[in-house]
Amino acid sequence: MSTEAVSLSPAGVKTAVVYADDYLNKLTGEKIERECKLRLEEGCTELVVDLSQTEIVNSIGVSILLGVIDVASNAGAKVVFSEVNENTVELFEMLGVNRHAAIVNRG
Amino acid sequence: MPHDNDLKIEDFHIANLKGLAEKRSKLVHTFGALAELGHEVASRSNFQETIRTSLHLILGSLGIMRGGVARYSRFEHELNMLAVRGLGDSFPLSLELCYEDERQFLTNGLAAIEVSQAAVLPFFQVYGRTFDDTRLELFLPLVIRDETVGAIFLGEKATGEPYTTYDKEIVCAMGRHIGSAIAQRNLLSEIECRSDENRKLYDDLKMTYADTVKAFAAAIDCKDKYTEGHSVRVGKYSEIIGQELGWNAEEVEGAAVAGYLHDVGKLTVERKIINAPYRINAKESAELNKHPAVGFEILAPIHHPYADVPLAAKYHHERLDGHGYPDGLYDRQIPYIAKVVNLADSFDAMTTDRPYRRRRPANEVFEDLQRNAGKQFAPEIVSAFFRGILNELNGETKEKKFRKLLGREYMEAEGLAVSLRNSLNAMTPTSNLTMISTARSA
Numbered sequence: 045m046s047t048e049a050v051s052l053s054p055a056g057v058k059t060a061v062v063y064a065d066d067y068l069n070k071l072t073g074e075k076i077e078r079e080c081k082l083r084l085e086e087g088c089t090e091l092v093v094d095l096s097q098t099e100i101v102n103s104i105g106v107s108i109l110l111g112v113i114d115v116a117s118n119a120g121a122k123v124v125f126s127e128v129n130e131n132t133v134e135l136f137e138m139l140g141v142n143r144h145a146a147i148v149n150r151g
Numbered sequence: 152m153p154h155d156n157d158l159k160i161e162d163f164h165i166a167n168l169k170g171l172a173e174k175r176s177k178l179v180h181t182f183g184a185l186a187e188l189g190h191e192v193a194s195r196s197n198f199q200e201t202i203r204t205s206l207h208l209i210l211g212s213l214g215i216m217r218g219g220v221a222r223y224s225r226f227e228h229e230l231n232m233l234a235v236r237g238l239g240d241s242f243p244l245s246l247e248l249c250y251e252d253e254r255q256f257l258t259n260g261l262a263a264i265e266v267s268q269a270a271v272l273p274f275f276q277v278y279g280r281t282f283d284d285t286r287l288e289l290f291l292p293l294v295i296r297d298e299t300v301g302a303i304f305l306g307e308k309a310t311g312e313p314y315t316t317y318d319k320e321i322v323c324a325m326g327r328h329i330g331s332a333i334a335q336r337n338l339l340s341e342i343e344c345r346s347d348e349n350r351k352l353y354d355d356l357k358m359t360y361a362d363t364v365k366a367f368a369a370a371i372d373c374k375d376k377y378t379e380g381h382s383v384r385v386g387k388y389s390e391i392i393g394q395e396l397g398w399n400a401e402e403v404e405g406a407a408v409a410g411y412l413h414d415v416g417k418l419t420v421e422r423k424i425i426n427a428p429y430r431i432n433a434k435e436s437a438e439l440n441k442h443p444a445v446g447f448e449i450l451a452p453i454h455h456p457y458a459d460v461p462l463a464a465k466y467h468h469e470r471l472d473g474h475g476y477p478d479g480l481y482d483r484q485i486p487y488i489a490k491v492v493n494l495a496d497s498f499d500a501m502t503t504d505r506p507y508r509r510r511r512p513a514n515e516v517f518e519d520l521q522r523n524a525g526k527q528f529a530p531e532i533v534s535a536f537f538r539g540i541l542n543e544l545n546g547e548t549k550e551k552k553f554r555k556l557l558g559r560e561y562m563e564a565e566g567l568a569v570s571l572r573n574s575l576n577a578m579t580p581t582s583n584l585t586m587i588s589t590a591r592s593a
Contacts, residue, residue, distance in 0.1 A: 070204060079331030103184035104204065107236065110216055110309060114237045138177055139214025140310030 059090040061126075064098045068105035080112045080123075089121045092148075096127030106139060113144045124148055181321055184212035188325055190197035190333040205329045209303065212325070213318055217306035222333050223299045226463070227254070230302050237306065238285050248299075249273050256292035256299050261326060263319040264290045267542065289314055291322055293330030300333040360456060361408075368411040371418060384556055386410035386538070393553060395535035396491075405457025407492055413492045416446030418457045428506035432490065438468055444477050460488040467493045470527040475502060482529075490529045494520070494536060496555045497527070498572055502557055511549045513557075513564040521574040530578050537575045544568045 045121075060083035065072040080091050091112070095101075101109070109125075116123045123145040128136065135144045188208045191201055206220050217237030221230035230246045248256075266282050266289065269275040275282070282290075284303075290307040308314065314322075367568040368382035377380070389410030392428075393403040413503040417425060420442055424435045428496050431439065446464030455461075466489035470473035471482045475493075501516045511519075516539070542548050544567065554562050 055377060070207065103180065104207040105185065105211065106209035106214060107207040110210065110214065111236055114216060119189075134173075134176060135180060138180070140308060141214060142309060144216075145310060 047105060049083070057090050058086075058088045059092060060086075060088045061092040061094055063094045063096075066097050066099050066108075068095070068098050070099040070108075071105045073105045073108035077108050077112055080113060084116060084119045084121055090124065092118055092124045092126050094126050095129070095132060098132065099129065101132050101135060106135070106141065109141060110144070114143075117144070122146070157590050181212050183330075184208045185213050185321075185324060188328045192328045194303075198332070199337050201332055202329070202415060203234045205332070206236055206303075209305070209322065209325045209329075210236060213321060214309040215305050215307070216309055217287075217406050219304040220301065220329060221304070222301045223248070223293075224576060225299075238287075238304070240286055242277075242281065244279055246274070253299060257294060257297065259292070259294075261292070261323055261330065262291070262469065263292045263314070263326075264444075266290055266303050289319070289322065293326055295327070295330040295334045301338060302328050304328065341349045357456065364411045367415060371412075371414050374420075374422055375416060380415055381503065382411050384499045384503075385413055385492065385495045387552065387556060388498060389491050391539045392495060392532060395539045396532070401457065405455075405460065406488060408455065408457055409460050409463035409488050409492050411493050412446070412450060413463060413464050413496060414446065415449050417444030417483070418443065418449075419445050422434070426506070430507055440468070440476050459486055459488040463488045463492045465489070469493065469495055471529060472526045475527075484588070487529075490532055494528045494532050498536070502561070513561055513567050514570055516566070517571055518573060521578060524578055534575060534578050537571050537578075541571050541575065544571070 060080075062076055062079050062083070064076055065090060068076070076093065080093070093109070107148060109123075113123050124147075125136070125141075125145055126148045128147050129149070133142075133147060136147060188205055191204050191208070194201070202220050206218060206392075209215070210218050219232050219235040219238050219242070221232045223230050227245075228250075230248060232242075232244050232246075235242060239362065252272055255272055264274065266279075266287050269278060269290065286306050287304050288307055289303075291303040291305070292299055293301040293303065303322070305314075305322065308318075365383070368386065371382050372379050386407045387410070389408035393406035398406065417439075420439055424431060424439055427435065445467050447461045447476050450461035450464050453461075456495055463486065465477070466475075466480065466485050469478065469480045469485045469489060471485070472492075473479050473481045499521065501511050501519065502513075504510050520528060520533050520536070524533040540553055543553050544553060546560065
C-alpha cells in the first residue's frame with residue numbers, strides 16, 4: 045500500500061490517492077484506513093482509493109471501506125474507488141457500497 | 152424474424168439469470184464471512200481483537216454502515232461495548248438493562264429485534280433516542296445456553312434497503328458464533344477467578360499446615376531441655392539436603408516437614424528417659440526406640456500435602472547396613488526421605504551438646520559422616536550435604552544457613568573447607584551395599 049503525493053485542483057479540491065494491495069483484508073484494510081484518516085486530518089476533501097492491484101476484497105475489507113466512507117463523510121470529504129475489477133464492482137453494487145462512493149474506471 | 156413474445160421471454164430469462172448470479176455471489180460472500188468468523192472465534196487470538204474482527208465480518212458480510220458488539224455483565228445488569236464502528240463518540244459505552252428487558256430477551260432467545268418495533272421494552276424506551284441518532288436498525292441479544300451474554304447493535308444497510316429475513320438469519324448465525332466466543336471468555340474468566348481463589352485458599356491452608364508443623368516441632372523439642380530446637384534444625388538440614396539433591400520446591404518443603412516431625416513419637420516417651428543426664432539402660436533404650444513406630448502411628452492418619460512424612464518418622468533410625476531400627480531394613484528398603492532425615496538427625500545429634508557429652512568438633516563430625524557413608528548414610532546424600540556446606544563456606548550462597556544453625560565459630564574451624572572438599576572427592580556416588588546388591592543380581 046502506498047500514497048501518491050496530495051494534489052490540489054484549481055477548484056481547490058485537495059485529493060489524496062491511496063493505493064491498495066492485491067488482497068484487501070484486515071491487515072491491508074487497516075493500513076488504508078489509517079492512511080485515509082491521516083489524509084483527512086491533513087485537510088484532504090477527496091480520497092481516491094486505487095484498487096488497480098486489488099484482486100479480492102473480503103468482508104473485513106468491505107467493512108473497513110464503509111468505515112472510511114463514513115469517516116470521510118463526517119469530515120465533509122468524499123471517497124472515490126478507482127480501477128476496480130469486475131468482481132469487486134459486482135460486490136460493491138450488491139452491498140450498496142457504490143451508493144456512498146463513486147467508482148471510476150478509466151479503462 | 153423474432154416474435155415480440157420471444158423477446159419478452161428472453162428478457163425474463165436474462166433477468167432471472169442475473170438475479171440467480173447475484174444471489175450466488177451474495178451466498179459466496181456471506182459464507183466466506185461465516186467461515187472466517189468461525190475460524191476467528193476458534194483461534195486463540197486476543198479476545199478483544201476477536202470481537203473487533205467479528206464486528207468487521209458481520210458489517211462487511213451484509214454491507215452494514217455501523218454497529219457494535221457488547222458483553223453483558225449479569226452482576227451490573229449492563230451491556231458493556233467491546234467494539235464499535237461508526238456509532239460516534241456520544242454512543243454510551245455501557246447500557247443498562249432492567250429485569251423486564253432481560254426476561255424478554257431470554258424468552259425470545261437469539262432472535263433479531265427491529266429497533267423501530269421494540270419501543271414496548273424499557274431498554275428501547277430509555278435508549279430509543281440514542282438509537283435513532285445513530286441510525287441503529289437491528290438489535291440482537293446474544294442468548295447462549297439460556298443466558299444473555301451480550302448483544303449486537305447494527306445500523307442501516309449501505310443499500311438503504313430494510314433487513315430481509317435472510318439478512319436476519321445471517322446476523323443470527325454470526326451472532327451465535329460471537330455469543331459463543333463471549334460465553335467461552337466468561338467461563339474462562341470465571342475459572343481463572345476460581346482458580347485464583349483456590350490458590351489463595353491452598354496457600355492459606357499450606358501456611359496453617361506449616362504453622363501447625365512448627366508448633367508440633369516446638370512441642371516435641373519442649374520435652375527435651377537438652378535438645379531444644381532439634382526438630383527445627385533437622386527440618387532445616389533436610390531442606391538443605393533436598394535443595395542440594397535438586398528436588399523441586401514442593402519436595403524440598405516435604406523434606407523440611409519430615410524433618411520437623413520426625414521425632415513426634417517422642418511425645419509419648421517419658422520425660423525422665425529423654426532428659427536422662429546419663430547413658431540410658433537397655434530397658435529405657437527399648438522404650439525410647441519405640442518412638443519411630445509411635446511417630447508413624449501419629450502421622451499416618453493425617454492427610455499431609457507431602458508424601459512420605461510418616462515414613463520418614465518411622466524409618467529415620469534405619470541404617471543402610473541393616474543395623475538400624477525399628478525393622479533393620481537395608482539400603483533400598485529404606486524410604487529415601489528417611490535416609491535424608493537420618494543424616495540430618497545424626498548430624499544435629501553430633502553437633503549439639505548432650506547431657507552426657509559436649510558437641511563434637513566440626514572436622515571430626517564430617518570425617519565420621521564420610522566414614523559412615525555407605526554403612527549408615529546414603530553416600531549421595533552425604534555428598535549433597537557436604538556440597539551445601541562447602542557452597543556456604545565458599546561464599547556461593549546468599550543465606551548463611553549453616554552459620555545460623557551451628558554458629559560462626561563452628562563453621563570457621565581450621566581447614567574445614569579443605570577437608571570437606573577432599574571428602575567430597577573421595578566419596579563414590581552410590582553406596583557399597585547398592586553396588587554389592589547390583590553385582591549379585593547381575
